[in-house]
Amino acid sequence: MLEIKNLTMVYPTGTVALKDVSFKVEDGEFLGVIGLSGSGKSTLLRCINRLIEPTEGQIIWNGVDVTEADQSELRNIRREIGMVFQHFNLVKRSNVITNVLSGRLGYTPPAWSLINRFNRADREKAIQVLERLGIPEKAHNRADSLSGGQQQRVGIARALMQDPKMILADEPVASLDPVLAHSILGSLETLNQEDGITVMCSLHFLDLVQRYSTKVIGLRDGHLVFEGSKEDVQKIDDERFKDIYGEEAERLGA
Amino acid sequence: MTETTEIQRSSSPLHAILSLIIPGAGQVFAGQIVRGISILAATLILGFLSIWTSAQRARFPDMGVSARIFVIVLLQCLALLALLLIVRYLILRSMQDDASADAASRGILGVGYIAIILIASRPIMDLAGHTPGMLEIYETTLLLAAASLAGLWLWQSNDAALLGAGNPAGSWTPAILVGTLLILSLGWSITGIDISKAISEFSDTQVILRRIVWPWRTAFEYDIDTVESQARIQAPCPPGAIGPEVNEPLVGEAWISVTPTCGDMTVSDNTGTTLGTELTITGGGFEPGQVVEVLWKNPIGNPFTPRGVGETEITISPDGTFVSSLNIPLALVADTAEGAQLHTLVIRQESNEVFTGRLSDQMNLALVGILESIMIGLMATFFGIILAFPVSFLAARNLMMPIMSKTGGVVGGFVGLVPGIWAAIIGTQYVISLFGGLEQAPIIIAIIMVILFLGLGGLGWRLGAWIISQLIEALPVSIGRGVIGFSFAALAATPGYLLGLGFSRGILSIPLSVEVAAVNEQTYAIIGAVILGVAGAAFGYFSGNEGEVSIGALVYAVTRTILNIVRSIEPIIWALVAVIWVGLGPFAGTIALTLHTIAALGKLYSESIESIDPGPIEALQATGANRLQTIVYAVVPQILPPFISFTIYRWDINVRMSTIIGAVGGGGIGFILIQWIRLFQYDAVGLGVWLIAVTVALLDFVSSNIRARYV
Known part of the structure; x- marks a missing residue:
């Protein structure tokens, strides 16, 4: 279980990205995070595994305060939490299998990884993961030779190598077309439902949130302005919509 | 004409006059203070530069004379420009408000500006009563500089007039154009550009160029084929002597025949010269069309060219024969010789040089030199890569900046570093003694040394950081702050002391006596230590144990500074140092290039890391x-292609550099080349140049191929 308590993040430039944000994520949930660009979604996700150091507040992951962890404790927490990115963040020149295997680095003795060695079990696991995501034939292609959707699958495969209890997905479909978006979110949904991996996913489109999330939070200018179940999301009316997305926002296709 | 243009045309004479007297004053008066000050500064700088340049170029003994002349020229230019402006005004009036008239008058202004100044200013200077001598050394380009300054002066006066009348600030373009013209004309003068000389005396280069461009004859050894034939003559000729036998013509080889074979030598005394007996020389079997050389051998056998008694060089007719005549010359005969002596007439023909296929000594030297150069470049690149690679990570902003450390940890780290390094030094000494001397196994010892320093230094740092952190956490907060403040004071005071010492030794000590210098040194060193120490204490106290220091930023700054200093010193200067360090030869060149390579590659590598x-x-x-x-x-796969690319590029540079590094004693072909240049052996120089060109071209080919394949 993940519990965020009074999380505040102020950038050195003085920008307040998150202000006093508190919420809980139960195990096995698919949490959608909505909000405009700049509302603090990415910052929130990155604070959870401390890619960004929060200024104040606590992040309790399965009873451990992430903000208090030292470097080696932090690495152990991080390897339990996979992360998927909007721009995939693959090493473009490396081949797919290496990118996938790099998800295993948290479990690999550093000396071994220096000479590019993973054990047999890891290699087999990487192939299995790729098979599960439907791209085993791409294992030895260079990452940048893949299409956007395939690259995001490699990104998910890398996260899966961590045997994660939770996956943080930072706008995983924002760079993809609608068809691919459903296919990628479908993969995340499968992992959520079959493997019981908690998913925390920031999304732009409300219809995607309504389709996939079991719970939703909304951020606006760093403040938590919405928290509700799947049903609550279905019931979002224009009034509520404007609370989250601002006065000038118009609802499309609703 | 609309009203707005009417307003734009209006101008304020007061502001114009102010700016005419002091450049920029009108603008300041009109409220454009920055503009005014910029104009004043630009005018002063350009004016001073012009006067200084004319003082340098004209070799006037003092700046005063130069300044006076420059001011006179400047005033003339101003007067002429004013004249031109009046012409423009008249044109504009006569043609009424017409855009084309405006353009035409501007054109006239521009062309007339330069033309009149160039043509008219000299005569006017004469009128002003200067001696012709001064005028001659006052160059056209300097006149142009003065004219440009005058243009600038008028522009800013006009600018002030417009601003003063409430117009918006105009464009800088005219000022920039005129300013550029001024700087270019000064540059022309300072660099001593002389186009007429460059054209008229170009032919002088032929002597050298021809030999450098095609030096290949020098690359090989040639044998000279000599055809020689002799005849014997008796001189002096006592009565009744008949002399040696006359040679008979031969078939298939060179022959000469001389008649008579007995005669008297030429005698010279106070009264004059009496020519000796005339000999008729016929010969055959020589190379047709070529010249033969006539030599005379005295009885002892010493040959000389008999001058003044006949032809000394004879051209052979197409059938290989010749006929010539020669009076027996005066040849020295040994004092002890008695009676008639036998002399020898030699006809020698040096035919075409014969290609042997053997390389000449110079070519051999050049080949050895170029090989040495290539190897210097290769070794320097090799060592450069090895050392620049780790350094580049320390000099990459994006990797280093996030490395933060708690203040207590930094203090402890530095405290722990001291015994760590000390232990590493002891360890190195022990290892050296174990091997029985550094020279026994230098490479192994060096590797062990690096491991010892990194390992023990790092261990010391970690241990110190841990102990001090624990200690401070155990102490009450205020005492902890005190301890950290004190430690930072101590840490900062050391470089402060050294900086103070360096400042006093490097900058201040020159005029001081030794005793005073010693006292001053300590004073400045302590002042430096106190300043930085107090700053460190304040920082340490106020940040406390919770404060964080970007230790990465410190390492980054230090690494970058060192890299920049090393890189800004050219390899040829490093070679001078290395020659004193390890002596003349390729090793010195390798050291020089390695140092520069580490710095250059370190920078290139780190920048490619920063851009990932x-x-x-x-x-x-x-x-x-x-x-x-x-x-x-995540980092290495991304930086590999630029690393390979930069490395090849650097290898290319290093080989080219290694060819000139020899000029200061760094070995390689440059070492030989500079000697040939000093001996005026331009053929050999040409060989060197050719070999360098071929090497560079080959290298370019190879490196572009590697780049195309792997990057």
Whole structure:
């Protein structure tokens, strides 16, 4: 279980990205995070595994305060939490299998990884993961030779190598077309439902949130302005919509 | 004409006059203070530069004379320009408000500006009563500079007039154009550009160029084929002597026949010269069309060219024969010789040089030199890569900046570093003694040394950081702050002391006596230590144990500074140092190039690290990878292509550099080349130049191929 308590993040430039944000994520949930660009979604996700150091507040992951962890404790927490990115963040020149295997680095003795060695079990696991995501034939292609959707699958495969209890997905479909978006979110949904991996996913489109999330939070200018179940999301009316997305926002296709 | 243009045309004479007297004053008066000050500064700088340049170029003994002349020229230019402006005004009036008239008058202004100044200013200077001598050395370009300054002066006066009348600030373009003209004309003068000389005396280069451009004859050894034939003559000729036998013509080889074979030598005394007996020389079997040389051998056998008694060089007719005549010359005969002596007439023909296929000594030297140069470049690149690679990570902003450390940890680290390094030094000494001297196994010892320093230094740092951190956490907060403040004071005071010492030794000590210098040294060193110490104490106290220091930023700054200093010193200067260090030869060149390569590649590498995509780093950190793993998996694959590219580029540079580094004793072909240049052996110089050109071309070919294949 993940519990965020009074999380505040102020950038050195003085920008307040998150202000006093508190919420809980139960195990096995698919949490959608909505909000405009700049509302603090990415910052929130990155604070959870401390890619960004929060200024104040606590992040309790399965009873451990992430903000208090030292470097080696932090690495152990991080390897339990996979992360998927909007721009995939693959090493473009490396081949797919290496990118996938790099998800295993948290479990690999550093000396071994220096000479590019993973054990047999890891290699087999990487192939299995790729098979599960439907791209085993791409294992030895260079990452940048893949299409956007395939690259995001490699990104998910890398996260899966961590045997994660939770996956943080930072706008995983924002760079993809609608068809691919459903296919990628479908993969995340499968992992959520079959493997019981908690998913925390920031999304732009409300219809995607309504389709996939079991719970939703909304951020606006760093403040938590919405928290509700799947049903609550279905019931979002224009009034509520404007609370989250601002006065000038118009609802499309609703 | 509309009203707005009417307003734009209006101008304020007061502001114009103010600016005419002091450049920029009108603008300041009109409220444009920055503009005014910029104009004043630009005018002063350009004016001073012009006067100084004319003082240098004209070799006037003092700036005063130069300044006076320059001011006179400047005033003339101003007067002429004013004249031109009046012409423009008249044109504009006569043609009424017409855009084309405006353009035409501007054109006239521009062309007339330069033309009149160039043509008219000299005669006017004469009128002003200067001696012709001064005028002659006052160059046209300097006149142009003065004219430009005058243009600038008028422009800013006009600018002030417009501003004063409430117009918006105009464009800087005219000022920039005129200013550029001024600087270019000064540059022309300072660099001593002389186009007429360059054209008229170009032919002088032929002597050298021809030999350098095609030096290949020098590359090989040639044998000279000599055809020689002799005849014997008796001189003096006592009565009744008949002399040696006359040679008979031969078939298939060179022959000469001389008649008579007995005669008297030429005698010279106070009364004059009496020519000796005339000999008729016929010969055959020589190379047709070529010249033969006539030599006379005295009885002892010493040959000389008999001058003044006949032809000394004879051209052979197409059938290989010749006929010539020669009076027996005066040949020295040994004092002890008695009676008639036998002399020898030699006809010698040096035919075409015969190609042997053997390389000449010079070519051999050049080949050895170029090989040495290539190897110097190769070794310097090799060592450069090895050393620049780790350094480049320390000099990459994006990797170093996030490395933060708690203040207590930094203090403890430095405290622990001291015994760590000390232990490493002791360890190195022990290892050296174990091997029985550094020269026994230098490479192994060097590797062990690096491991010892990194390992023990790092261990010391970690241990110190841990102990001090624990200690401070155990102490009450205020005491902890005090301890950290004190430690930072001590840490900062050391470089402060050294800086103070360096400042007093390097800058201040020159005029001081030794005793005073010693006292001053300590004073300045202590002042430096106190300043930085207090700053350090304040920082340490106020940040406390919770404060963080970007230790990465410190390492980054120090590494970058060192790299920049080393890189800004040219390899040829490093070679001078290295020659004193390890002596003349290729090793010195290798050291010089290695130092420069480390700095240059370190910078290029680190910049390519800085420009990588940060996404994968973030992604790998999120997987729980540690710093080293992140570098191996996210950074290295991204920087490999630029690293290969930069390395090849540097190899290319190093080989080219190694060819000139020899000029200061760094070995390689430059070492030989500079000697040939000093001996005026331009053929050999040409060989060297050719070999360098071929090497560079080959290298370029190879490196572009490698680049195309792997990058």
